[in-house]
Amino acid sequence: MFLHIGDSRIVFLDELIGIFNLGSNENEDNKQFLEYAADDSELKRRDYENDKSFVVTAENVYFSPISSSTLAKREEK
Numbered sequence: 001m002f003l004h005i006g007d008s009r010i011v012f013l014d015e016l017i018g019i020f021n022l023g024s025n026e027n028e029d030n031k032q033f034l035e036y037a038a039d040d041s042e043l044k045r046r047d048y049e050n051d052k053s054f055v056v057t058a059e060n061v062y063f064s065p066i067s068s069s070t071l072a073k074r075e076e077k
Contacts, residue, residue, distance in 0.1 A: 005062055005066060005071060006066045016057055017058060021067070022052055034061070051065055053066060
């Protein structure tokens, strides 16, 4: 199965590690994680500033314009 994370992008559920609120990047752990992912070039950043969440998979980190709670609900279905 897969999860649509917005903008015609999907993530396979067996590769999904976590879905996080981008507003929580004020949390020191999330901030450090995103900085590390950017340094490691695993970050799949788009040009949009409307992103509300980030999705961590086994190999990449994706930003999504869809809220983390909505993505979590989609995952449950």
